[in-house]
Amino acid sequence: MESNDERLAIREVRLGATRAEGGTREVSYAIGGERDLPFSGKRPERLLVALEICDDPQFWPPVVRDYVGDLANDTAEWARAAERTYGADLVRLNFTSTKQRGFDAFGAIAATTEEVLAATARPLIVEGSNEPELDSEVFRRSGEAGEGERLLLGTAEADRYRSVAAAALAYGHAVIAQSPIDVNLAKQLNILLRETGVPQDRIVIDPYTGALGYGFEYTYSVMERIRLAALAGDADLAMPMISAPTDTLSIREVREAAPADREAMAVAWEFYTAYAAVVAGASIVCVRHPLTVARLKTALEG
Amino acid sequence: MAMKALDIYKHLPKTNCKKCGYPTCLAFAMKLAVGKADVEACPDLEAEARTLLGGVTRPPVRLVTIGTGERSVAVGEEFVLFRHEKTFYHPPGIVVQVSDAWPDDEVRSVVEMVEETVVHRVGQDLVLNGVAVKYESNLPERFAEVVTLAGGGNSLPLALIADDPGALEAALAVAGHYRPLIHAATEENHEALAALAKRYGCPLAVRAADPAELAALAGKCADAGVPDIVLDPAPSSLAGFVAIATDIRKAAIGRTEPALGYPLSIDAGAFGDADAAIAAGILKYAGIIVVPPLSPASVEAALTLRQNIYTDPQKPIQVTPGIYPINEPGRNAPVLLTVNFSLTYFTLLGYLEASRIPCYLFIADTEGLSVLTAVAGGKLTETLVADSIKEFGVGDLVDHRLLVIPGYAAPLSGKIEDATGWKVLVGPRDAADLPGYLETEWKT
Numbered sequence: 126m127e128s129n130d131e132r133l134a135i136r137e138v139r140l141g142a143t144r145a146e147g148g149t150r151e152v153s154y155a156i157g158g159e160r161d162l163p164f165s166g167k168r169p170e171r172l173l174v175a176l177e178i179c180d181d182p183q184f185w186p187p188v189v190r191d192y193v194g195d196l197a198n199d200t201a202e203w204a205r206a207a208e209r210t211y212g213a214d215l216v217r218l219n220f221t222s223t224k225q226r227g228f229d230a231f232g233a234i235a236a237t238t239e240e241v242l243a244a245t246a247r248p249l250i251v252e253g254s255n256e257p258e259l260d261s262e263v264f265r266r267s268g269e270a271g272e273g274e275r276l277l278l279g280t281a282e283a284d285r286y287r288s289v290a291a292a293a294l295a296y297g298h299a300v301i302a303q304s305p306i307d308v309n310l311a312k313q314l315n316i317l318l319r320e321t322g323v324p325q326d327r328i329v330i331d332p333y334t335g336a337l338g339y340g341f342e343y344t345y346s347v348m349e350r351i352r353l354a355a356l357a358g359d360a361d362l363a364m365p366m367i368s369a370p371t372d373t374l375s376i377r378e379v380r381e382a383a384p385a386d387r388e389a390m391a392v393a394w395e396f397y398t399a400y401a402a403v404v405a406g407a408s409i410v411c412v413r414h415p416l417t418v419a420r421l422k423t424a425l426e427g
Numbered sequence: 428m429a430m431k432a433l434d435i436y437k438h439l440p441k442t443n444c445k446k447c448g449y450p451t452c453l454a455f456a457m458k459l460a461v462g463k464a465d466v467e468a469c470p471d472l473e474a475e476a477r478t479l480l481g482g483v484t485r486p487p488v489r490l491v492t493i494g495t496g497e498r499s500v501a502v503g504e505e506f507v508l509f510r511h512e513k514t515f516y517h518p519p520g521i522v523v524q525v526s527d528a529w530p531d532d533e534v535r536s537v538v539e540m541v542e543e544t545v546v547h548r549v550g551q552d553l554v555l556n557g558v559a560v561k562y563e564s565n566l567p568e569r570f571a572e573v574v575t576l577a578g579g580g581n582s583l584p585l586a587l588i589a590d591d592p593g594a595l596e597a598a599l600a601v602a603g604h605y606r607p608l609i610h611a612a613t614e615e616n617h618e619a620l621a622a623l624a625k626r627y628g629c630p631l632a633v634r635a636a637d638p639a640e641l642a643a644l645a646g647k648c649a650d651a652g653v654p655d656i657v658l659d660p661a662p663s664s665l666a667g668f669v670a671i672a673t674d675i676r677k678a679a680i681g682r683t684e685p686a687l688g689y690p691l692s693i694d695a696g697a698f699g700d701a702d703a704a705i706a707a708g709i710l711k712y713a714g715i716i717v718v719p720p721l722s723p724a725s726v727e728a729a730l731t732l733r734q735n736i737y738t739d740p741q742k743p744i745q746v747t748p749g750i751y752p753i754n755e756p757g758r759n760a761p762v763l764l765t766v767n768f769s770l771t772y773f774t775l776l777g778y779l780e781a782s783r784i785p786c787y788l789f790i791a792d793t794e795g796l797s798v799l800t801a802v803a804g805g806k807l808t809e810t811l812v813a814d815s816i817k818e819f820g821v822g823d824l825v826d827h828r829l830l831v832i833p834g835y836a837a838p839l840s841g842k843i844e845d846a847t848g849w850k851v852l853v854g855p856r857d858a859a860d861l862p863g864y865l866e867t868e869w870k871t
């Protein structure tokens with residue numbers, strides 16, 4: 126199935142900017158570029174593992190809080206540890222603080238983005254607000270604070286993509302486009318983003334990842350279908366994919382595991398879901414438990 | 428590619444003698460066309476027709492059974508490259524490896540673990556499938572002894588992992604009648620191993636690193652009289668496994684290389700991370716996955732992934748809509764509305780049974796969609812609820828007119844009240860909170 130036809134390739138998306146590229150990162154990554162099924166034909170330059178962290182740990186899974194301890198209260202230190210100690214290729218910063226009732230600390234959004242950029246040397250994924258009313262301000266502040274760094278900004282959805290698209294366009298970032306486990310919806314959202322002016326080489330598809338045992342099989346097949354459509358020449362689906370099995374740590378098997386087994390269960394569940402997403406074609410997998418990062422890195426090398 | 432039923436029919440004797448087990452030659456042709464029958468079943472076929480039809484009507488991946496009896500595992504007989512094209516049919520057998528160099532106790536405890544492990548999910552019992560005994564002692568009689576210790580194939584299917592014909596012969600003397608998988612024939616030993624496989628009627632794995640060599644080896648063993656073959660592509664990396672397995676499945680499905688039309692096996696212990704290898708095997712076409720002893724967390728995740736990947740993508744696992752009494756409810760017991768997605772039902776059932784609260788589960792037909800999905804997709808509606816109340820006679824079961832609905836269905840509460848005349852109570856979103864909610868909120 127290998128082909129030399131340029132049109133059959135998944136588009137390359139650049140994440141992060143080095144000094145030479147106008148940012149401050151020590152490395153930047155190019156994801157995408159595949160021309161065949163995952164692991165077949167020309168292999169992508171690299172597959173990336175992101176560790177997710179947040180700025181307000183009260184909204185974070187207890188099994189991760191127990192593991193990272195005090196780090197959870199210092200977002201910049203947590204980000205540093207994600208790279209240096211846990212070995213993540215990049216950090217995904219979630220602004221969970223925006224879940225607080227009456228949130229209006231927009232200044233902190235900019236400050237935290239800057240601190241995390243200063244604490245890390247690799248490209249950064251920034252997950253904006255969880256509330257549509259806050260979107261435009263949160264994306265603007267974080268987008269502005271990361272200007273020149275070519276962040277991967279999330280998350281655009283069909284009914285709320287304008288704010289994140291605007292911030293990406295204004296400050297030169299890439300965008301995560303999420304649709305609920307459906308090829309046609311993924312395509313439609315990409316078209317909407319294109320019409321808004323977001324260049325196609327700045328879009329990463331998030332097909333939505335159901336947890337293993339809780340809908341993952343649908344995600345797996347939709348990822349395969351997206352990839353096959355792209356390889357067959359559908360330009361609106363020819364973007365790299367990102368998968369974040371965020372639901373995994375709140376499923377019954379993890380929550381209700383005996384305390385002594387909970388960590389192992391959380392890591393096993395995240396690992397199996399994320400690795401399977403890679404086999405289905407994901408270029409970036411995002412996990413929350415630090416132990417899952419090292420395991421994924423080993424597995425992806427083997 | 429596959430042949431149509433009528434084209435196949437042209438080559439059959441057309442006597443409708445029924446010796447094949449089908450009422451007519453045409454009925455047999457139709458089964459052959461979908462890969463569900465074996466040409467060999469018709470005794471009156473001309474040799475030429477037999478060869479021709481054999482090539483085009485067998486399933487692209489042969490069905491191979493390891494072990495005998497209740498716990499035997501049948502793998503292969505797959506028809507597609509991607510599960511969304513139709514479905515995958517035969518989940519891979521996961522066999523846990525022990526070594527004949529281990530002390531007896533260690534072997535025994537692994538065998539017990541395999542026998543006893545059951546993960547209950549959505550109404551199915553998920554199990555590990557067998558034991559692989561690896562020959563490392565260099566003593567054929569010790570190999571046979573450990574094979575006996577592993578049940579000899581009587582209780583659990585076995586894989587016998589050895590290159591040495593002598594050791595295999597000793598083991599087969601003990602376990603040969605239970606169809607163990609002989610693993611694996613190579614360029615060096617294939618004649619002796621094929622002879623053993625033929626003598627005992629056992630499936631045989633063949634191993635070679637290059638697909639062309641693998642096909643040649645499989646062909647030789649088939650010619651030597653071994654019909655049931657498993658392919659071990661001996662990959663040097665996991666990425667390599669995924670790539671080779673994909674190529675082999677393509678060749679099998681496209682019938683470009685019939686000698687590759689067999690299930691694959693993978694040794695998960697041979698890679699940096701056994702869990703990754705298990706996942707890769709499940710996702711990419713392995714029929715037999717040999718694994719090192721696994722932690723309970725790995726077992727549960729692996730069996731869940733296998734269940735996920737091998738469910739029919741067109742049809743969620745469902746329960747029959749209707750009224751389900753739980754914990755012997757009376758006429759004042761709460762009525763709880765939910766959907767007919769199995770996962771939803773079994774999740775609720777687990778919590779409700781543990782709580783001992785008597786209640787009725789009222790399962791509406793959302794075509795197997797979960798609550799949130801059914802609400803988002805317009806499959807759970809006030810009309811459906813009103814019609815189902817009538818259809819199931821819910822009003823005749825209880826003296827009250829109160830309906831507890833899932834928290835995620837809250838947007839429908841007013842509409843359901845209007846359409847049914849029942850008073851709606853919006854329950855919690857998470858089933859784990861349901862017993863607590865009923866204890867404090869339920870009053871009639």
Ligand code: B12
Nearest residue numbers: 305335340743765771796797798799800804832833854858
């Ligand atoms: C797998 C999945 C699918 C599968 C369907 C699988 C299935 N059989 O249902 C597919 C891919 C087909 C699908 C399709 C769609 N999906 Co969908 N899907 C999911 C996913 C990942 C998991 C659903 C699941 O299995 N949940 C597990 C079961 C057990 O949950 P449950 O039934 O809700 O039951 C729980 C509770 O409700 C409660 N409960 C159940 N019964 C009762 C009863 C009472 C009385 C009480 C108190 C509680 C209670 O207990 C259970 C356990 O806590 C979710 C994401 C998520 N995190 O939920 C999205 C999700 C539900 N889907 C979504 C959407 C939008 C859709 C589509 C509309 C998209 C589209 N247009 O195509 C379609 C709709 C279907 C259609 N077109 O008809 C959205 C819904 C957004 C929203 N908040 O409204 C979600 C949340 C994803 C997202 N974030 O975007 N989906």
Ligand code: SF4
Nearest residue numbers: 443444445447452469
């Ligand atoms: S055994 Fe052969 S000849 Fe007889 S009915 Fe079947 S297909 Fe026809």
